[in-house]
Amino acid sequence: xxxxxxxxxxxxxxxxxxxxxxxxxxxxxxxxxxxxxxxxxxxxxxxxxxxxxxxxxxxxxxxxxxxxxxxxxxxxxxxxxxxxxxxxxxxxxxxxxxxxxxxxxxxxxxxxxxxxxxxxxxxxxxxxxxxxxxxxxxxxxxxxxxxxxxxxxxxxxxxxxxxxxxxxxxxxxxxxxxxxxxxxxxxxxxxxxxxxxxxxxxxxxxxxxxxxxxxxxxxxxxxxxxxxxxxxxxxxxxxxxxxxxxxxxxxxxxxxxxxxxxxxxxxxxxxxxxxxxxxxxxxxxxxxxxxxxxxxxxxxxxxxxxxxxxxxxxxxxxxxxxxxxxxxxxxxxxxxxxxxxxxxxxxxxxxxxxxxxxxxxxxxxxxxxxxxxxxxxxxxxxxxxxxxxxxxxxxxxxxxxxxxxxxxxxxxxxxxxxxxxxxxxxxxxxxxxxxxxxxxxxxxxxxxxxxxxxxxxxxxxxxxxxxxxxxxxxxxxxxxxxxxxxxxxxxxxxxxxxxxxxxxxxxxxxxxxxx
Numbered sequence: 001x002x003x004x005x006x007x008x009x010x011x012x013x014x015x016x017x018x019x020x021x022x023x024x025x026x027x028x029x030x031x032x033x034x035x036x037x038x039x040x041x042x043x044x045x046x047x048x049x050x051x052x053x054x055x056x057x058x059x060x061x062x063x064x065x066x067x068x069x070x071x072x073x074x075x076x077x078x079x080x081x082x083x084x085x086x087x088x089x090x091x092x093x094x095x096x097x098x099x100x101x102x103x104x105x106x107x108x109x110x111x112x113x114x115x116x117x118x119x120x121x122x123x124x125x126x127x128x129x130x131x132x133x134x135x136x137x138x139x140x141x142x143x144x145x146x147x148x149x150x151x152x153x154x155x156x157x158x159x160x161x162x163x164x165x166x167x168x169x170x171x172x173x174x175x176x177x178x179x180x181x182x183x184x185x186x187x188x189x190x191x192x193x194x195x196x197x198x199x200x201x202x203x204x205x206x207x208x209x210x211x212x213x214x215x216x217x218x219x220x221x222x223x224x225x226x227x228x229x230x231x232x233x234x235x236x237x238x239x240x241x242x243x244x245x246x247x248x249x250x251x252x253x254x255x256x257x258x259x260x261x262x263x264x265x266x267x268x269x270x271x272x273x274x275x276x277x278x279x280x281x282x283x284x285x286x287x288x289x290x291x292x293x294x295x296x297x298x299x300x301x302x303x304x305x306x307x308x309x310x311x312x313x314x315x316x317x318x319x320x321x322x323x324x325x326x327x328x329x330x331x332x333x334x335x336x337x338x339x340x341x342x343x344x345x346x347x348x349x350x351x352x353x354x355x356x357x358x359x360x361x362x363x364x365x366x367x368x369x370x371x372x373x374x375x376x377x378x379x380x381x382x383x384x385x386x387x388x389x390x391x392x393x394x395x396x397x398x399x400x401x402x403x404x405x406x407x408x409x410x411x412x413x414x415x416x417x418x419x420x421x422x423x424x425x426x427x428x429x430x431x432x433x434x435x436x437x438x439x440x441x442x443x444x445x446x447x448x449x450x451x452x453x454x455x456x457x458x459x460x461x462x463x464x465x466x467x468x469x470x471x472x473x474x475x476x477x478x479x480x481x482x483x484x485x486x487x488x489x490x491x492x493x494x495x496x497x498x499x500x501x502x503x504x505x506x507x508x509x510x511x512x513x514x515x
Contacts, residue, residue: 020138024148026193027131028155030094033186034124034131035159036166038419039296041066041117043167043311044176051176054110064230065114069121070128071416072223076215078129078409079267082402083210086130086137087200089405091191093127098187105180116180125412132408134198136396142338149393150334154326154385162322164300165315172311208402213259214267221252225417229424237428272399272407277342280484281395282414285388287477288350289418290425291357291470292384297423298430298463299360299373306365306456320374324381325388332382333389342390343485349387350478356380357471361464365456387481394487426466434462 041048041062049059081089097120104116132152139148170178228245235242260266273279303309303317333345356379359372367373392411399407438458445451 020144020148020199023134023138023194023198024151026190026197027090027134028151029186030090030127030190030194031131031152032155032159032162033097033183033190034128035155036163037066037120037124037183038159039163040167040170040179040182042297042300043164043315044171044179047171047176048107048113052107052110052113054113058110060230060234061110061114062117064227065117066121066124067226067230067416067420068223069118070124071121071226071413071420072219073122073125074129074222074409074413074416075218075268075406077125077127078133078406078412079210079215080126081130081133081405081408083208085200086134086405087194087198089126090130090134090198091194093123093125093130094187094191094194096123097127098184098191099123101180101183101187105177107177125409128412129405129409132392132396132411133404134200136399136404136408137200138198145393145397146334146337146389147330150330150337150389152389152392154329154389164296164318165312168311168313168315208265211260211263211265211267214256214263217252217256217259218267221249221256222413222417224249224252226420229417229420233424233427268406268410269403272403272410275398277485277487278395278399278407278410280343280480281346281391282410283484284346284350284477284481285391285395285411286414286418286421287473287480288353288384288387289415290422291353291473291477292380293419293422293426295357295360295380295467295470297427298466302363302460302463306460307369317369317373318377321377321381324378324383325385326381328382328385328387329389330385332386337390337393341485341488342394343482343487345390346387346481346485347478349383349385350474350481351383352386353380353383354471354474354478356383357467357474360467361471363460363464363467365453365460391481394485397487422470426470429469430462430466432462433465434458437461 045059045062048054048062054062077089077093100116100119100123103119104113107113107116135148135152139145166182167179170176170182224245228242228249231239231242231245237243256268257270260268260270273282299318300314303314304311309317328349333349336345356376359376359379362372395411396404396407435458438454441454441457442451445454
């Protein structure tokens, strides 16, 4: 890139807001609330089901209602942030999420519970892309951006494990309702802080009209896709409704791409998707999440059912993964991000995580936590933290500020869809392997104790079979990161965004990519 491109007028590169580091605290707090909510409710689910009289058949809707609303509305939420203002959307998302959490904590029947979870998903879909896009437009210096995204990446990666610890504590020592009520102080502090501290850069808002056909097609297509995978987990892949959802999703999303290529002001400009580096980030990140989501579920079951851990002890057992995430993101990723190309962090990061996952294929009933689980989880955390941090930054780097909300929403969408696929796919593999193992070995078990051992061995066999698949998925994520992503080391200079022509006057500074 020429030197003239680096020397830009002050008008197009406004001075950074001195309060941006304070703003990061409140953005990170909001992100932590959203991420830990994905796992905190899982710990409380058995108690909530019993109290509210939710049937086994309807139990999944506590998770599914949230996933459908959140996954389906993310692109819409990202574009709302671009159109309406990221700070305003962020604060509205926090207020709505707090209100929905209060409704869930006060639920007296299953309808209230399902409704509150859907509302959490709606406001989460406003909140999550607004948070990430605020970081994208506020931190434009390469070194500062590395630090900011290091913190954000650690929270995005480790928040789920924090949710397991917090959920265990609240359920065991207080009441399952506190897994909802705990969101209220998070949201109030984050919203108040954001309102007074965040200064969104001028001229970064998108003034285009909202693409209504795009909103409808993307929302219905993503809802059908997420529900298809969720239903496959409970009803099987050959279920007619499951197949119908996948077919419907394919048709709707194909129509969405067709419309977006032709409308004047698309909901998701295809330039956001087709740029090689962002496409590589979305794909590799989605694949990595497939492996990680299944792992959280299997390890939770293994520790509680096979090893007999309490909910609190189970949560603390995930601490090495959290520590690894924080170290990988804030120390390795942040320190190296301005020195090496993103693919040289993402590829090795996913491979280190794959080695940790590979260790877990050796799980047995009597496996030692200290000898096997602890080092495996440390490697998983280190690898994912190192990879997540440059991925989050690169996904929004070089995007025109008017598109930063929807580009951020695509990061969340790849994670949400990846989570739905991972849970359904790996659960199906595990269940099939467990059933096969028990069928082959139960006849030789003559006493109730032996039969119980066979049942537990079958469960572990199921987990390890699925974990082998997760290893392969993480290796594939590493290959995609190394081959698709060709961005060079971020320069420490800041330049205007990649757009030109119409809307170029709305751009703010973003790091140079040195090829």
